[in-house]
Amino acid sequence: MPRLANKVAVVAGGATGIGAACAVRYAAEGAKVVIGDFNIDTAKALADEIGPNAIAVRYDAADADSIKNLIESAVAAFGTINVLHNNVAITSLAIQSQDTTVVDIPIEIWNATLNVNVTSFLLGSKYAIPHMIKAGGGSIINTSSDSGRVGDVVRTAYGASKAAVISLTQHIAVQYGLQGIRCNAITPGVILTGAMKEDPALVEFIRPHILTPNFGGPEDIASLATFLASDEAGYITGQAIACDGGHLAHQPQMADVRKAMAEANAN
Numbered sequence: 001m002p003r004l005a006n007k008v009a010v011v012a013g014g015a016t017g018i019g020a021a022c023a024v025r026y027a028a029e030g031a032k033v034v035i036g037d038f039n040i041d042t043a044k045a046l047a048d049e050i051g052p053n054a055i056a057v058r059y060d061a062a063d064a065d066s067i068k069n070l071i072e073s074a075v076a077a078f079g080t081i082n083v084l085h086n087n088v089a090i091t092s093l094a095i096q097s098q099d100t101t102v103v104d105i106p107i108e109i110w111n112a113t114l115n116v117n118v119t120s121f122l123l124g125s126k127y128a129i130p131h132m133i134k135a136g137g138g139s140i141i142n143t144s145s146d147s148g149r150v151g152d153v154v155r156t157a158y159g160a161s162k163a164a165v166i167s168l169t170q171h172i173a174v175q176y177g178l179q180g181i182r183c184n185a186i187t188p189g190v191i192l193t194g195a196m197k198e199d200p201a202l203v204e205f206i207r208p209h210i211l212t213p214n215f216g217g218p219e220d221i222a223s224l225a226t227f228l229a230s231d232e233a234g235y236i237t238g239q240a241i242a243c244d245g246g247h248l249a250h251q252p253q254m255a256d257v258r259k260a261m262a263e264a265n266a267n
């Protein structure tokens with residue numbers, strides 16, 4: 001039997017990149033899938049591609065009523081919600097380039113980033129959890145980031161938002177675990193989506209710091225998310241699981257040591 005047979009999965013921020021790969025994979029594993037996104041044309045095209053077990057719903061993660069409508073639309077279409085994947089984030093380079101240092105960041109950029117990247121996860125969970133409890137339980141997956149685990153020279157709001165996602169994940173796991181709800185975060189490293197390809201300089205900075213020969217793709221996150229969504233992960237909750245090619249798994253000086261050893265061997 002497919003791993004997500006008889007489950008209804010909502011992907012919030014599912015039109016492109018990681019969310020799209022997860023939506024495709026959830027459907028391939030037997031789930032009925034609701035793709036929420038403000039890029040509705042792309043979300044609809046994806047739902048059409050998946051087939052009758054998928055629908056697209058226009059929603060804006062910056063708007064509480066819109067998030068409520070996404071959850072209610074899923075229940076209206078498919079009867080319940082078993083999996084909620086909070087995946088949305090502000091990924092546009094135009095906005096991220098203004099997400100600078102603590103002293104320089106415009107407060108509007110901070111507020112907008114926290115609102116979309118964290119508050120929308122709280123609200124999606126707030127509206128979905130009562131339906132999940134009625135259904136006997138569920139799985140919430142929150143897309144965080146390596147950026148939520150360490151400091152950086154810029155992207156202060158993005159990093160803080162992704163750290164908050166990990167804490168929110170633990171709070172949900174604690175508060176609703178006995179009612180059958182599991183909640184886990186995924187912390188991707190560089191995943192070569194369209195959003196990430198917009199920032200080739202950042203990608204090249206990170207390249208010497210991963211342990212695998214190549215960067216991951218959206219399907220790598222989809223594999224992990226599908227497992228977390230399924231009953232096979234029934235004893236896993238409250239975790240932040242990295243899918244990052246080992247980016248944060250080594251001594252900080254590793255790249256320098258590798259380079260020095262290669263130079264010594266060449267001489």
Ligand SMILES: NC(=O)c1ccc[n+]([C@@H]2O[C@H](COP(=O)([O-])OP(=O)(O)OC[C@H]3O[C@@H](n4cnc5c(N)ncnc54)[C@H](O)[C@@H]3O)[C@@H](O)[C@H]2O)c1
Nearest residue numbers: 013015016017018038060061089091145188190191193195
């Ligand atoms: N790609 C990476 O390397 C990487 C690394 C770490 C974490 N992540 C995280 O993975 C998730 C997906 O990122 P991605 O790389 O696939 O980017 P993406 O831009 O392809 O995906 C984001 C999706 O959210 C939608 N969206 C953005 N703002 C919205 C809003 N206000 N309302 C509704 N929809 C909105 C976009 O239309 C898009 O479909 C994000 O949470 C991101 O922070 C990505």
